[in-house]
Amino acid sequence: MELLHSGKVRDVYADGDDLILVASDRVSVYDVVLPTMVPDKGKILTQLSLWWFEQLADVTPNHVISGTDVPAEWEGRAVRCKRLTMLPVEWIARGYLAGLGLKEYEKSGTVSGVALPDGLVEASRLPEPIFTPTTKATEGHDEFITYDDVVDEIGADTAARLKEVTLDVYRRGAELAAERGIIIADTKLEFGRAADGTLVLGDEVLTSDSSRFWPADDWTPGRAQHALDKQFVRDWSSTLDWDRTPPGPEIPPEIVDATRARYVEVYERLTGRRWDA
Ligand SMILES: Nc1ncnc2c1ncn2[C@@H]1O[C@H](COP(=O)(O)OP(=O)(O)OP(=O)(O)O)[C@@H](O)[C@H]1O
Numbered sequence: 001m002e003l004l005h006s007g008k009v010r011d012v013y014a015d016g017d018d019l020i021l022v023a024s025d026r027v028s029v030y031d032v033v034l035p036t037m038v039p040d041k042g043k044i045l046t047q048l049s050l051w052w053f054e055q056l057a058d059v060t061p062n063h064v065i066s067g068t069d070v071p072a073e074w075e076g077r078a079v080r081c082k083r084l085t086m087l088p089v090e091w092i093a094r095g096y097l098a099g100l101g102l103k104e105y106e107k108s109g110t111v112s113g114v115a116l117p118d119g120l121v122e123a124s125r126l127p128e129p130i131f132t133p134t135t136k137a138t139e140g141h142d143e144f145i146t147y148d149d150v151v152d153e154i155g156a157d158t159a160a161r162l163k164e165v166t167l168d169v170y171r172r173g174a175e176l177a178a179e180r181g182i183i184i185a186d187t188k189l190e191f192g193r194a195a196d197g198t199l200v201l202g203d204e205v206l207t208s209d210s211s212r213f214w215p216a217d218d219w220t221p222g223r224a225q226h227a228l229d230k231q232f233v234r235d236w237s238s239t240l241d242w243d244r245t246p247p248g249p250e251i252p253p254e255i256v257d258a259t260r261a262r263y264v265e266v267y268e269r270l271t272g273r274r275w276d277a
């Protein structure tokens with residue numbers, strides 16, 4: 001198969017008209033791929049995404065063709081999907097204040113041009129979920145853009161539709177996760193256009209790489225939260241004397257194990273299934 005693209009975490013192959021999206025065990029922090037793998041990470045993310053795509057099937061069409069009709073050596077970590085023309089936007093919904101959203105709020109009281117009430121702190125719950133798109137930078141870091149920027153980029157109709165779908169996916173996901181004791185603070189989606197023009201949810205959905213997950217019983221605004229997602233690795237990396245440029249640091253074994261345990265925990269709590277690699 002032709003390798004079309006090797007991303008930070010996934011490799012994309014063409015198989016006729018289909019794509020085969022293969023999730024590796026690589027970890028990227030601040031857009032730098034670290035030299036250490038987290039065993040099973042790619043499989044866990046792939047299986048969690050497949051589960052979510054099913055849960056969300058009535059909210060949005062998705063790119064999945066099959067989670068099993070893939071080359072045997074990639075079984076579990078690969079998805080056969082429709083080839084989409086991806087839109088140049090990262091569709092982000094936030095229900096809580098964290099990460100870059102928090103930084104932006106502290107500077108200007110807004111996130112992606114959305115004005116927020118005064119007095120919010122780290123991890124505050126927002127009055128309602130907001131849409132905070134970023135660019136999908138091919139080089140360098142993604143940056144916040146306003147809703148109007150999205151309209152300029154892809155047109156008013158598509159922007160309005162996908163903003164609503166993004167918020168619907170977030171709301172549905174957050175509600176379901178809340179029943180299982182997990183807060184989804186925010187999440188990033190990617191949409192593309194299928195050959196027939198349909199707008200389709202692609203990439204991965206509501207995973208530990210694309211979302212912030214916090215245990216609900218430990219949620220305390222005003223401090224950093226216990227991260228069940230990739231933030232755990234970012235937090236560890238920020239204890240190091242590392243300038244966030246390549247090469248990234250080796251992850252020590254205890255941090256690898258703790259990261260893997262968090263990815264497994266999220267998978268098991270959300271899906272109600274046991275992780276059995
Ligand atoms: N159905 C699809 N059709 C076409 N491209 C897709 C589809 N689903 C996901 N993609 C793209 O496949 C790539 C997945 O790889 P990965 O997530 O590792 O890349 P990345 O490092 O996040 O981003 P990039 O390398 O593009 O900057 C992304 O570029 C994503 O936009």
Ligand SMILES: [Mg+2]
Nearest residue numbers: 007008009203
């Ligand atoms: Mg990606």
